[in-house]
Structure formats: structure tokens, C-alpha cells
Amino acid sequence: MTTPIEIRVPGDKSLSHRALIFAALANGKSRIRDILLSADVHSTASVLRALGVAVPVLGADIAIESKGARAFARPSSDLDCGNSGTTTRLLAGIAAGCAFRSRFIGDASLSRRPMRRVARPLIAMGARVEIEAGDGLPMVIHGGALRSISWTSETASAQIKSAILLAGIVGGVDVQITEPSRSRDHTERMLRALGARVEVDGTRVHVPATGALHPLDMSVPADPSSAAFLIALAVLSSQTSIVVPNVCLNPTRTGFFEVLRRMGASVQTVPGAEQGGEPTGSVEGAPSELRGVIVGEAEVPSMIDELPLLACVGACARGTTEIRGAAELRVKESDRIATVVSNLRAIGAVAEERIDGLVVAGTRGPLRGTVRTEGDHRIAMAFGVLGGLPGNEIEIDDPACVAVSYPAFWDDIGRATRAMAGR
Numbered sequence: 001m002t003t004p005i006e007i008r009v010p011g012d013k014s015l016s017h018r019a020l021i022f023a024a025l026a027n028g029k030s031r032i033r034d035i036l037l038s039a040d041v042h043s044t045a046s047v048l049r050a051l052g053v054a055v056p057v058l059g060a061d062i063a064i065e066s067k068g069a070r071a072f073a074r075p076s077s078d079l080d081c082g083n084s085g086t087t088t089r090l091l092a093g094i095a096a097g098c099a100f101r102s103r104f105i106g107d108a109s110l111s112r113r114p115m116r117r118v119a120r121p122l123i124a125m126g127a128r129v130e131i132e133a134g135d136g137l138p139m140v141i142h143g144g145a146l147r148s149i150s151w152t153s154e155t156a157s158a159q160i161k162s163a164i165l166l167a168g169i170v171g172g173v174d175v176q177i178t179e180p181s182r183s184r185d186h187t188e189r190m191l192r193a194l195g196a197r198v199e200v201d202g203t204r205v206h207v208p209a210t211g212a213l214h215p216l217d218m219s220v221p222a223d224p225s226s227a228a229f230l231i232a233l234a235v236l237s238s239q240t241s242i243v244v245p246n247v248c249l250n251p252t253r254t255g256f257f258e259v260l261r262r263m264g265a266s267v268q269t270v271p272g273a274e275q276g277g278e279p280t281g282s283v284e285g286a287p288s289e290l291r292g293v294i295v296g297e298a299e300v301p302s303m304i305d306e307l308p309l310l311a312c313v314g315a316c317a318r319g320t321t322e323i324r325g326a327a328e329l330r331v332k333e334s335d336r337i338a339t340v341v342s343n344l345r346a347i348g349a350v351a352e353e354r355i356d357g358l359v360v361a362g363t364r365g366p367l368r369g370t371v372r373t374e375g376d377h378r379i380a381m382a383f384g385v386l387g388g389l390p391g392n393e394i395e396i397d398d399p400a401c402v403a404v405s406y407p408a409f410w411d412d413i414g415r416a417t418r419a420m421a422g423r
């Protein structure tokens, strides 16, 4: 057996946003190491700065001194969230509890994404929220005194859940939220690590009114959603294994690795130390013969960002792969059902849209053609993995859009494919 190629991937995006937000909400000096340096995380940093928080230039080891919710001040300009839904929705929760007006704006893709899902519970808590047109940005929030809430969400969304939890923290009120199924629980874990009481009962989360939060001291583990691309490459290759160390292995995030195993893939995890209340470990993927799989609604939240990649993996498996109960994909950075299916067809695979998912048939033939990303980072990277396999020739129209979550993606995929070919 040959030694696997080791590739480190950058810090987790969800944790990086939250680390900055919780450092701003805490009382005292927080320290964050290994934060993801990507466009989305820079959006959160710059919106926090516009809200009066002293966030330094982001780097490998940063300190943020804050005085809790009192740190937030009326912004003198619009809050530009760029391409980042997490920045917008989480910081909307904070703005709801602050007695001033905030106006959220974003790029063309973010401006089309649904915001009423987060506005509705914030309005029920007492904030005034105006959505200027349709359901997207710009969104104006007039925050102030909030009341407690018990909210049932129609969608399993960590962004909605986190907005409500953060509004409760800033407003000093008790909040409860029930979701149709469990979304990623980083906010709950970080709240607990900073001294708040968090009660979880199935899909219901309850956070009673809480006092000051302790400062955060955290090293951000690697992003499982970024590791997923390299693990998929190893599994689909016929050459050699890839190991990604120090990955966040929170069970609300690892659905993709489990589904790969169900397809017959060799994916091994070795547990490491806990970091900031998050389990971590290394993940190793090895060349495997894959069969098609059905992914149903219950599994969708734990792999929501990996579904485009799963469809691309399905194009190389024996039999068909079907994704069901994933209508949420239509309101991501692009309509990911339409974007994935049209691009799979453009490179020669057979795929079909469903209202809430898609079906793709596996093929052994080479995949060739041009992919139109619609500016969506995860589309570029999912098809980038297929492009890294010998025999395929795939051109990506906008490779630079990976900067949103994984700026070094093309370097890392290139390094992996060269190392594989050299063996």
C-alpha cells in the first residue's frame, strides 16, 4: 500500500463566521486561530467593523477585544454582505436587537435569495424589517427591545435558527426554535462553550435569556465541505489515497462522507482532539468502485452544501443516483438543481431535474465540455473535481468564484492530481 497524499484544507466557513460574531458578542479579549481567509468571511468581518466592532485585518492568529452587545453602534453606511447568506442572516439577528437602523445589501446572487424566512421570526420578536422588493435584499432592520419567542421553522436552516438565537442573546430574551430536521449546530455548541445555557431536545433548541458571554479562544478546524472535494477526487481516482487532517467532524456536517461509504467508497476517519466544542479528525479517501445511491430528505441538511458534488460523483458511479427532498438547493448561491443538471448534460452525462432534487446516470465515458458556474463556488469546485480525473476535459467559465469559500482550491486540486499522476 502506498502512503496517502496529505492535503490540508482551510478553516471551516460556518465556524469562521461564528467565531468572529461570537468574539464581537463576548465581553473581553477573544483569540481566533486558523480562521478561513475567504471572501465570505471577509464580508462578515467588514460588516462587523461597520457595526463598530474592532475586528483587525484577518490573519492566522487574531485577537478581538469587545464589550458584548454594547459594542454595536449605528452603521454609517449600508452593510455589504457580498455573496454571503450566512453573513446576512446571522447579522440580521444581531441587528434586530440593536436600537438603530441597518440596511443589508449584497451582490446580484445574494440579492435574489429569500430573506423573509429570517425576517418573519425577527418581526415576531419585535423588530421592524422592510424588504424593499420581492423576497431578497436590500433589507432594512430597525432593531430595538425584543420579546421572547417560540418559533417553528418550515425549513431546516442553521441560518434561520442562528438568527433567532443571536437575536435572543443581543435582546436578552428567552428563545426556542423547532426545525423540521436538525440543521448544523455550530451556534449552539459555541454558545455553550462561551457559558450560555443551551437545551436541545430532538429538533428543538431552547436558550434562556443569558448574561455576558465569555471570550472565545479557538483554533478553527478544517472545513468538511472543502475536504469533501479532495476526498471525492481520491475515491474517483484509480491511483492513490488522499488524507485531509484536522477536519471538523461535527455529525451535522458529515452526511457526505456517510453517503460516499454507502456508495461503496473507502472513507476512513480517525478522531482527533475536540476544538471549541467541535469534534475533529482526519479523513482519508481511497480509490473505490462506486454504485449509485438515493439520498432522501432526512439526510439533506447534513450534506446540503455537498449535494452538487454528490451529483458529480454519481455521474461516475454504476447505476443511477437520486437526490430527493432537497428543494432548498434552488435558493442557494445559484439554483443548484438547475445549474448541476444543465452542466452535467453539458459535459456528456445523462441527468434530469426533479422539483426537489435530481437524478443522474453513471457513465464510464470521458466527460468533456464547458461548465457555466453562474458564479457559484460550489458548482465550480464540484465540476473541478471531475476535471481533475484522467481522460476528462472540463473547462470552468468562472474559476475565480471559488474565492468565496476556498481560495486555494485550484492549487490544491492541481497538487493532488500531479501527485497522483507521479506515482
Ligand code: S3P
Pocket (backbone or CB within 6 Å): 013, 014, 015, 086, 156, 157, 158, 159, 160, 162, 183, 184, 304, 305, 328
Ligand atoms: C450555513 C448554513 C447552510 C449552508 C451554508 C452555511 C451556516 O445554509 O448551506 O453554506 O453557516 O449556517 P441554510 O441555513 O440556508 O441551510
